[in-house]
Amino acid sequence: MMPDLGKYAETVLSAYAVSLVLIVVLVLLSLRRGHKVKAQLEAVEKKVRKNG
Amino acid sequence: MNLNRLWEYANPKKFIETTDRVLPAVSVLAVLCLVVGLAWGFFFTPDDYRQGSTVKIIYIHVPSALMAINAWLMMLVTSLVWIVRRHHVSALAARAAAPVGMVMTVIALLTGAIWGQPMWGTWWAWDPRLTSFLILFLFYLGYIALWEAIENDDTAADLTSILCLVGSVFALLSRYAVNFWNQGLHQGASLSLDKEENVADVFYYPLLVAIAGFVLLFVALVLLRTRTEIRARRMRALLARERMG
Numbered sequence: 362m363m364p365d366l367g368k369y370a371e372t373v374l375s376a377y378a379v380s381l382v383l384i385v386v387l388v389l390l391s392l393r394r395g396h397k398v399k400a401q402l403e404a405v406e407k408k409v410r411k412n413g
Numbered sequence: 414m415n416l417n418r419l420w421e422y423a424n425p426k427k428f429i430e431t432t433d434r435v436l437p438a439v440s441v442l443a444v445l446c447l448v449v450g451l452a453w454g455f456f457f458t459p460d461d462y463r464q465g466s467t468v469k470i471i472y473i474h475v476p477s478a479l480m481a482i483n484a485w486l487m488m489l490v491t492s493l494v495w496i497v498r499r500h501h502v503s504a505l506a507a508r509a510a511a512p513v514g515m516v517m518t519v520i521a522l523l524t525g526a527i528w529g530q531p532m533w534g535t536w537w538a539w540d541p542r543l544t545s546f547l548i549l550f551l552f553y554l555g556y557i558a559l560w561e562a563i564e565n566d567d568t569a570a571d572l573t574s575i576l577c578l579v580g581s582v583f584a585l586l587s588r589y590a591v592n593f594w595n596q597g598l599h600q601g602a603s604l605s606l607d608k609e610e611n612v613a614d615v616f617y618y619p620l621l622v623a624i625a626g627f628v629l630l631f632v633a634l635v636l637l638r639t640r641t642e643i644r645a646r647r648m649r650a651l652l653a654r655e656r657m658g
Contacts, residue, residue, distance in 0.1 A: 364456055366466040369531060376470045376527045377455070380477065380520045384630070387516045391634055395641045402648045409651050 423500035425643045432636045439636065443629035450623030458615055470528045471612070472620060476627035478521035478587075481549065484514025484631060485577070485584035488556075492574035502639065504570035505646060507577065508560050509638035513631055515553035522546055545587040552580035566646055 366373050422428050454472035461468035488510050494503035525543065526536040537543065556576050563569035612620065 362456065364466070366469075367460070369466045372527055372531055373466050373469050376473060376524045377451075379523050379527070380473045383516055383520055383523075387513065387634065391638050391641070395637055398641050398644045398648065402644045402651075405648050405651050409655060412655070 420498075420500070423498070423502050425502055425647070428502050429640055429643060432640055436633060436636050436640075439629055440633045443626055443633045446622055446626030446629055448626075450619055450621075450626045453619035454616075454623060458619060461616075464532060467528055467531060468616065470524050471616060472623040474521060474524040474528060475620060476624045477517045477524065478546070479624060480627050480631050481514055481518035481521050481546070482584050482588050483628075484510050484517060485549065485552070485580060487635075488514065488577050489581045489584075492577040495570050496574050501566075501570075501646065502643065504566075504574070505642035506635060506639045507573070508570075509642050510631075510635045511553055511557050511560070513634045513638070515550065515557065517627075517631070518546060518550045518553055522550060542587065545583055548583045549580070549587050552576070552583055556580065566649070 422431060451472055455469055458469065460466045488507040491503040491507040491510070494500055495507070522543075525546075529538070530536050556573055559573050559576060560569050563572065
């Protein structure tokens with residue numbers, strides 16, 4: 362049920378594609394850094410506790 | 414409502430505890446509104462009699478442009494809170510919002526260029542709104558670079574807050590450029606409190622849902638990234654304490 366975009370199909374689809382790719386990349390990078398920093402902090406806290 | 418309770422969230426531990434509960438709900442709502450708003454606009458709205466199917470770009474272009482400006486204004490508020498009350502969480506929230514605002518600015522610029530090509534016959538014009546948006550993008554870049562360049566968190570927060578105050582002029586200019594100068598290619602605002610000036614209802618309602626989706630996506634990402642910045646700051650502080658002995 363793709364709508365008929367006529368002669369502007371390429372224009373509309375490229376605008377959506379570029380935007381969605383940028384949003385997905387931003388979300389994935391934010392999640393990845395969040396997990397990475399959380400794990401690093403846990404490791405540092407463990408080390409600090411061990412060292413007294 | 415006791416406004417003083419708001420400052421409780423300036424406590425990093427309290428902020429992380431609260432966002433543990435809030436973040437999943439905001440994220441689900443964001444995805445829901447984005448999917449409904451974009452699908453409604455893309456699949457179930459008619460073409461415009463002048464712009465043809467390119468009118469469907471409005472559901473991405475307008476919300477991202479709105480968020481590009483409002484993200485900077487949110488950074489302005491949190492920067493002022495940092496300057497006045499020295500709450501680290503507010504400075505870190507501003508830092509967390511900058512990349513999100515920058516991506517929104519890039520989306521607004523790119524979709525504007527893609528839309529402009531068939532409508533105006535050019536990808537780019539030195540139109541007041543387009544130019545002020547490009548300057549806003551450069552301010553975002555500078556703001557992010559300044560945070561990265563300065564090692565001391567408090568100094569970085571001070572300097573970036575000042576940059577944010579200066580950049581706010583361009584954020585506001587981006588919003589009102591079409592009202593100040595009439596010679597540009599860009600049309601006036603698509604949304605207005607005056608119903609006569611609004612886009613037609615058939616485009617207006619899905620646009621409102623898409624805007625809600627972008628706002629919620631922004632909130633979810635800023636909460637997520639602020640939590641990361643709080644943890645990164647704590648890690649830097651612990652490592653510095655370790656090095657000192």
